[in-house]
Every structure is written in C-alpha cells, then in structure tokens.
Amino acid sequence: MTLLDKYILKRYLVTFLVMLVLFIPIGIMAHLAEQIGKIQDKEAPIGEVLTYLGDFSIYIGSLLLPIFLFLSVIFFTSKLASNTEIVAMLSSGISFNRFLRPYMIGASIVAVAVLVLSMFIVPSASKGFNEFKYKYLKRSGAERVTSNIFNQLNESDFIYVSSFDPARQVGYNFTFERFTKENKLDFKIAASNIRWVEKDSNYRLTNYRKRTILADTSFVERKSRLDTLFAFKINDLTPVSYVAETKNSLELNQFIEDQKRKGASNINAYILVKYKRWALPLSVFILTIIGVAVSSMKRRGGMGLNLAFGIVVAFVFIFFDRIFSTLAEQAGLDPILAVVIPNTFFGLLAFYLLQKAKR
Numbered sequence: 001m002t003l004l005d006k007y008i009l010k011r012y013l014v015t016f017l018v019m020l021v022l023f024i025p026i027g028i029m030a031h032l033a034e035q036i037g038k039i040q041d042k043e044a045p046i047g048e049v050l051t052y053l054g055d056f057s058i059y060i061g062s063l064l065l066p067i068f069l070f071l072s073v074i075f076f077t078s079k080l081a082s083n084t085e086i087v088a089m090l091s092s093g094i095s096f097n098r099f100l101r102p103y104m105i106g107a108s109i110v111a112v113a114v115l116v117l118s119m120f121i122v123p124s125a126s127k128g129f130n131e132f133k134y135k136y137l138k139r140s141g142a143e144r145v146t147s148n149i150f151n152q153l154n155e156s157d158f159i160y161v162s163s164f165d166p167a168r169q170v171g172y173n174f175t176f177e178r179f180t181k182e183n184k185l186d187f188k189i190a191a192s193n194i195r196w197v198e199k200d201s202n203y204r205l206t207n208y209r210k211r212t213i214l215a216d217t218s219f220v221e222r223k224s225r226l227d228t229l230f231a232f233k234i235n236d237l238t239p240v241s242y243v244a245e246t247k248n249s250l251e252l253n254q255f256i257e258d259q260k261r262k263g264a265s266n267i268n269a270y271i272l273v274k275y276k277r278w279a280l281p282l283s284v285f286i287l288t289i290i291g292v293a294v295s296s297m298k299r300r301g302g303m304g305l306n307l308a309f310g311i312v313v314a315f316v317f318i319f320f321d322r323i324f325s326t327l328a329e330q331a332g333l334d335p336i337l338a339v340v341i342p343n344t345f346f347g348l349l350a351f352y353l354l355q356k357a358k359r
Contacts, residue, residue, distance in 0.1 A: 073291030
C-alpha cells in the first residue's frame with residue numbers, strides 16, 4: 001500500500017473504533033437508566049448485572065455496527081473534503097476508483113471481523129443478554145409461540161397442543177402419537193391439558209385418554225388425571241423466539257434442520273437469522289460506498305449536511321430491514337428474499353451515487 005492508502009485506511013479504522021467507543025457506553029448508560037428500577041426490584045446480583053451489561057454492549061454493538069461504520073465513513077470523508085484533501089488527491093491524477101481502494105480494504109477488514117463476531121461471539125453474548133432480560137426485566141414467556149404447536153420428536157413420535165401458557169407451563173388439547181416402522185398408528189394419548197409439575201418432575205395429564213391399536217382391535221384407557229413421564233421437556237414445545245440468535249453458526253444449522261424435521265411453525269425466523277449473518281458483511285461494503293459517494297464532494301452545507309443525509313439513510317436502512325424481516329416472520333415471505341431485497345435496493349443506490357460522484 002502507498003502512503004495515501006495507509007493514511008485513508010488508518011482514518012477509516014480509527015474513526016470507526018472511536019465511534020464505537022463513544023456511543024456504546026452512551027447506549028449502556030441510557031439502557032441502565034431505563035431498567036435500573038426493574039433490576040433493583042428483582043434484586044439482581046451485581047455480578048449478573050455487570051455480565052449483562054458486558055453482553056449488552058456486544059449485542060447492541062453488533063446490531064448497530066453497520067450504522068456506526070456508515071456514519072464514521074461520512075464523518076471523516078466529509079472532513080477530508082472540507083480540507084480540500086480529496087480535490088488534491090484527484091487533481092494529482094488519482095482516479096476515483098483508485099481513491100476508493102483503501103476504503104474497500106478497510107471494509108474488507110471490518111467485514112471479516114463482523115462475520116467472525118456474528119458467527120461465534122455475538123451468539124454467546126445474545127444468550128446472556130436475553131436470559132437476563134427475561135429473568136429480571138420481562139414477563140416470563142413473552143417471546144414464545146403459544147398456539148397450534150406441532151413437533152416431531154423423532155421418527156415415530158409426534159406431539160401437538162392447541163395453545164401453551166409459558167407462565168403456568170400448561171398446554172391445552174394435548175395429543176401424543178406414536179407410529180410403527182410401517183407408519184401405522186401404535187397408540188395415541190389425548191388430554192384436555194398437560195402440565196409440568198416442577199416439584200415432582202413429571203407431567204400431569206387431565207382427562208387422559210389412551211387408544212392402543214393391536215391388530216384390528218383398539219383398546220381405550222381413560223383416567224381423570226394421570227401423572228407420567230415423557231422423553232421431551234416442556235420447553236421443547238415452544239422454543240423462545242430469540243433461540244436462533246444464541247447459537248453459533250454450526251449449532252444454528254443443526255437447530256434449523258431439527259426444527260424443519262419437527263415441523264416448527266416459526267422456522268422462517270430461524271432461517272432469517274442465518275441469512276442475516278451472511279448478509280451483514282455485504283452491508284458493510286454497500287454502506288461504505290454510499291458513505292464515500294455522498295461525502296467526497298465539498299458542499300455548502302459542509303459536514304452537517306452529509307451527516308444529516310447519513311442519518312436519514314441509516315433510518316431508511318433499518319426501516320427496510322425491519323419491514324422485510326417482519327414479512328418473513330409473520331407473512332411467510334421467503335427469508336432469503338427478506339435479506340436480498342433491502343441489500344439489492346441499497347446496492348443499486350450505492351452504484352448510482354458512486355457513478356454520480358465520479359462525474
């Protein structure tokens with residue numbers, strides 16, 4: 001790399017790191033000020049609180065990292081433009097594409113770091129963050145799918161409940177079916193509800209009915225209440241919605257395959273997390289190009305105008321991401337489209353702005 005490349009690359013990385021160091025503590029303080037009452041009411045241990053804040057800093061930093069990067073690129077590039085440094089570079093015979101090269105090197109470094117973080121480090125922080133939040137700050141079970149829950153436990157066993165109350169750990173209209181290797185019904189258990197009894201470590205079935213098939217004859221057993229054991233856990237009925245965020249890349253792939261086999265109703269939410277992790281590095285390049293394109297020209301409004309534009313683009317980026325994520329999770333949109341469409345839109349915007357900046 002030339003001296004110019006090192007100069008721009010240093011400004012790129014240093015400004016980005018300074019942005020993180022400045023804004024993440026502000027986010028921690030704002031979050032702590034909002035939640036301190038609940039933390040005190042629940043008497044959360046100080047050790048757990050400190051661990052939670054550490055996990056929160058990694059979690060929120062990963063969510064806002066592309067936005068911090070985008071604003072930092074606009075900030076230091078606008079400063080270069082206002083000092084007429086970019087005009088001097090281009091006037092010396094350097095093409096705009098050549099001027100862009102150190103930015104792409106910086107984006108590559110950040111993209112690799114982001115990929116490693118999102119695949120292996122952020123999931124651990126997300127697990128600690130969410131577990132603390134739902135233990136001390138939110139009502140238990142607030143983030144669970146609670147209706148029409150169907151799971152395939154293995155090749156022969158299937159369970160279903162029409163609704164589930166996570167707080168009371170009760171499922172309603174419960175059925176358990178086991179099939180033979182020939183795909184014939186072996187027996188079927190039905191109950192008006194199934195409840196996990198913590199003190200006895202067993203399940204309690206109300207209005208229990210068991211229908212067993214032997215050859216061409218069926219036998220029915222009935223009891224008003226039955227305490228029994230099953231091979232599944234009560235929480236296996238309804239994985240929390242954030243469970244995919246807490247698994248590293250290898251664990252997530254296996255988890256998605258298991259949920260597909262079980263026929264999970266919210267499988268799109270898990271697949272979406274997987275695709276977003278792979279798309280995040282691409283967002284780094286797109287936002288870097290947009291940032292350079294809009295801030296490389298000296299404007300009458302100066303850095304303030306560029307930062308204002310950057311903030312607007314950042315909010316639009318977040319808005320698009322949330323809209324298509326919701327469509328994938330709630331309306332059945334293919335998760336890969338939910339990731340590709342926003343990045344394609346901003347990729348085209350980046351290309352247009354780049355061509356305009358070159359002229």
